[in-house]
Amino acid sequence: MAFGEFEEFDAVPVPRPGAAPDRLQYLLDNTPALIYCTVPSGDFKMTFVSNNAFNVLGYRPDDMLADPNFWFDHIHPDDVPRVVASLAKVFTEGRQVYEYRFRAASGDYLWMHDSLRLVRDDAGRPLEVIGALTDITDRKRMEETLQARGAEQQRLIGKLRTAHEQLLQAEKMASIGQLAAGIAHEINNPIGFVNSNMGSLQAYVDTLLRVIDSYDGTIADHPALQARMTPVRAAADLEFVRGDVTALVRESIDGLRRVKEIVQSLKEFSHVGETEWQLADLHRGLDSTLNIVANELKYKVTVIKEYGHLPLVECRASQLNQVFMNLLINAGQAIAGRGTIRIRTGAQEGWVWVEIADNGAGIAPEHLTRIFEPFFTTKPVGSGTGLGLSLSYGIVHRHGGRIEVRSDPGRGTAFTVWLPLHPPPVKEDDEVA
Template identity: 80%
Template sequence: MHFEDFDASPAAAPAGAASSGPVRSTRLQYLIDNTPALIYCTVPSGDFKMTFVSNNAFNMLGYRPDEMLADPNFWFDHIHPEDKPRIVASLAEVFTEGQRVYEYRFRAADGRYLWMHDTLRLIRDETGRPLEVIGALTDITDRKAMEEALTAKGVEQQQLIGKLREAHEQLLQSEKMASIGQLAAGIAHEINNPIGFVNSNMGTLQGYVGALLDLIDAYDRAIAGDASLVERMAPMRQVADLAFVRGDVISLIHESIEGLRRVKEIVHSLREFSHVGETEWQLADLHRGLDSTLNIVANELRYKVSVITEYGNLPLVECRASQLNQVFMNLIVNASQAIAGKGKIRLRTGAQDGWVWIEIADTGGGIAPEHLTRIFEPFFTTKPVGSGTGLGLSLSYGIVTRHGGRIDVRSLQGEGSTFTTTFTVWLPQRSPHPAGGAAAA
């Protein structure tokens, strides 16, 4: 591009023109050199060798125009390697569309990459043949920095919103569990008294029925020698179906007593879920508790589950050991019941920043996402009717919470060789109840 191309001869200048062609050329040179954009021209061929660069290149990039013109590959060689393929792939469109706009990073003389807004335009001669390509480079580094800062701020805000939402959900869960605990305590209190006297009455009734059956046996023996009396009593015995009643009444009483025993256990579990137990706080070895729990539930696991223990180094933990053993038992039994055929249960432990953690994982079928928020609610269970009360996890939740800890759970659907469901119990090494005291282990 030559500035004399822009000159107008005096003969061609209109009458009264205030300036001559050279003056306009000087003015045009001044405008180009002082515009915020770097103006450049290239040949309309594949190498895009520069044929003109405005003098403000030095102020913008630190290069002198003659330095940029001397290197035929200067433009390509200074584009950021990550941006170059995108530009090269679409440069041909300059010749079909006549104009293209790019944003890319360009290496300045000091080694920094500056973001550039580049507008390329194809110039053709009178016959339509490509003559040259004119480009206008504008430094948009500050704008890009602001965009990146706004994007980062947006991501940070989304993360903050996510944390607030998570905290809100945890608060709702805590409030719900507190309400359920109060409800459970009320139910346990109301049921406990009538269950007590019904259980007592059933014990007395069992004695009465036994005495009556003994009395009937005595009468039978007394009349055995009187054939006429035996004959008279035979129709009455047949109507009463005494043989069936004798066996059935004993079975009914035993089933009723067993049912009352189960109700008492449920009431006891509700009270444990709602209230702190009677045991003292003490320093305990949780590994011993885990091992003893495995011994207790060995029959539940035998022939079905292989247990993998990966114990870390645990300090003594200030706790109510018997209650934590109940938590371990509930989680291990649940893990075993989640495995349909044969599978594995893994117990891992560790300590971190004043906390200890106990992880119980299984290879069962996993927990459905819609059930994850409800598994700690009393009476909620996915087991068949009669197979569980739905109090094991709620009781465990209450015990761990009273110890100042928490239970985390993660689960993947689909039974397999991998560990699909993992419960992690987090406990502080020292009790959050300093008044409780801790005895020597």
Template identity: 80%
Template sequence: MHFEEFDASPAAGVRSESAPPTRLQYLIDNTPALIYCTVPSGDFKMTFVSNNAFNMLGYRPEDMLADPNFWFDHIHPDDKPRIVESLAQVFTEGQRVYEYRFRTADDRWLWVHDTLRLVRDAAGRPLEVIGALTDITDRKAMEEALTAKGIEQQQLIGKLREAHEQLLQAEKMASVGQLAAGIAHEINNPIGFVNSNMGSLQGYVGTLVDLIDAYDDAIAGHPELLARMAPVRVAADLDFVRGDVASLVSESIDGLRRVKEIVQALREFSHVGETEWQFADLHRGLDSTLNIVANELKYKVTVVKEYGKLPLVECRASQLNQVFMNLIVNAGQAIAERGILHIRTGVQGSWVWVEFADTGAGIAPEHLTRIFEPFFTTKPVGSGTGLGLSLSYGIIHRHGGRIDVRSQPGEGTAFTVWLPQRPPRRGAGDI
């Protein structure tokens, strides 16, 4: 790349007061950019500086020309390595553009935009480097303000998204509570009389069996009656029916009991009508939650409960139950075939803790720092929203607690929920 040669001597910028300025000199001295030239080697010693350097930087051009290291010595230490490393590219590309901080005469750091262009002589040899320095401090300040504003807006958007998800979760829990109340109202009554009828039926079956035994005793001394009843007994398979009917009735009663337990567990899980902070039994919440998710665990997960002695904890029980459910379901999904989930509880000082330790696949180290991020999930598409742990983290945080996690890939994961027995003072807007 070749450029036309021009007079780059120091006298062009540093002139005597008696010499009338040329039109070119006048334009250079009054341009918004500081124009300078340097030698194309070594420390890039300045050979020309326009007179507007004093207005921009506070230095006299002659002082800048007198110091061979002036340019490098006044670049911010954090910016200098980046410039030094790439400065040689001026000779291959012909031009480089930098933005860096330059120290003024009053010890301020000025952001400048610097365009460097290489000038070659007619033979193609590097002749000098021309620089155009523009003050961009105000622009940088605006960019930083916009960046900070953008970060603030992103944080606000994140908070709004989290609040939205929490609201959806609260609405979902309210719907579950209403569903539980409806189930209790609609099913408990028929379950009640069916259960009562089954109790009566169990008594009637016992009476009928006793009656058959009495008939058997009565005809025992009458061979002709025994012979007549024998085919009837065989056709009715009476011996089998006598044994099976008692089992059927007993299993039916047990099934009704199970239905009642499920409905009660659903009510306790959602805590219908309980919207205020109150003292709750965490073990009761764990048990009701285990009842709700029993079907998801029963084929592959053995639950081992190692409960300590816990005091009542001031909390919103339905929200804690949602956390317990998320952690239990995650443990079940982490176990591919057969495994164990240990649920342990205990007290440490004024804190209570609940640990969920599974023998599942574990979490990769690079994912451990992201598992509580909204929408982050390692599950296949369609298998999870990535909100369970994020919402759980938010619930525990609002209770003044924390969630610790440790994991070993291939061996399992343990989540420990820490809760204060009495949460910190809450504001009126806490939910």
């Protein structure tokens, strides 16, 4: 007989109206719940099991009654401690409800809902415990399925949230690039004519100083005229003006040169409109990025450049500049007082590498495995989004490269970016990302 089929015991007649004991027996034998009674002590030896035990669990009632340890021996070992730990509540509260796994005759464990109730005699002494076992395996499977789906949905929601934040960050960086290019373009025009004017002004100042020198030479032969001009020269502090105007013009021209370099760095950093992979000089990208972050570093960091020979690399330069900027800013923030950032580059067997090392606080070992996770940050609230290294990792990955990190807490950290000279074809999913 297959498990789950009804085994015919002694025929149970359909109860006649008014036959209460027969009606009760019929209900016990045909209810979905297995009804049982146990002694209220020891191993809770079963003293009664309804005839539907075979249909629920595949056991004959007589077999269940013959084994004094049947109930405890068939509960799943992992569930026994939980049941035993609270079984005493049956005697203090009069009832208890459990959900546990019970071994059926097939050897499979079925989830059962067990409702226990204590029966006392007239003197209030525990007489027996009545239980009702109901198979809830299908319900449990549905719950597990729903929980798994819920966990999967949460995981997908997390991925969507991460992708959304990364997209916002990427859009922000693109907007910064557009702004940088626009500022560079707008500044270029006035800088051009101011620079030209400063060149002309320097020439005019040189001419005026030569004219003054010529006048001085001429009046040297006319004492009376020289005497009249001496107080005029003193009042004008001509010697100071001569030295200062030259210095002012020189410093102004030098300042304009610095502004031009910054503008050029903004243009090279942004590479607005760059959609194709191009051969780029990473040293130029590093230098332009250093100019961009100079204000962040100049008051506390000495930058040491140890550039090796680098061939041109096929890449998207603006994206790699973002990586360099993130690493440089992180290195600067890791240094509390004065410190050093060392930038080293080199090439090796079809690859190039860029190392950015600082002598700052370092990274705790327990954080090293998480630094590339989106939103993970050890910085104070409001000091970072936790997306910089995550975005950097994604950019380098899409270039077919990798980022290596080594850190010694209290002594510093070094990030090394490895890039192939010619990256593998980019998958469509990577392009979307």
